[in-house]
Amino acid sequence: MLNKIGRIVRFHRKQAGITQKQLADLAGIGKTAVFDIENGNSNFRIETLMKICKILNIILDFQSPLMEEWRKHES
Numbered sequence: 001m002l003n004k005i006g007r008i009v010r011f012h013r014k015q016a017g018i019t020q021k022q023l024a025d026l027a028g029i030g031k032t033a034v035f036d037i038e039n040g041n042s043n044f045r046i047e048t049l050m051k052i053c054k055i056l057n058i059i060l061d062f063q064s065p066l067m068e069e070w071r072k073h074e075s
Contacts, residue, residue, distance in 0.1 A: 003040035010038045012056040027051040
């Protein structure tokens with residue numbers, strides 16, 4: 001799963017035409033964090049991933065057979 005997330009981030013970054021360093025600067029994080037996520041390293045904070053996703057316009061979506069029930073419970 002982490003490898004898939006990394007491939008998605010890398011694809012979006014490259015489509016945006018920016019380097020890992022540029023993405024890191026835009027997200028206010030270190031370049032190593034971008035490198036780690038893109039390479040499937042499990043040692044990163046969810047806040048870091050969320051910052052990257054915001055810059056790249058990636059939406060995180062949780063899915064499960066119970067999500068519809070959860071949505072009803074939350075409203």
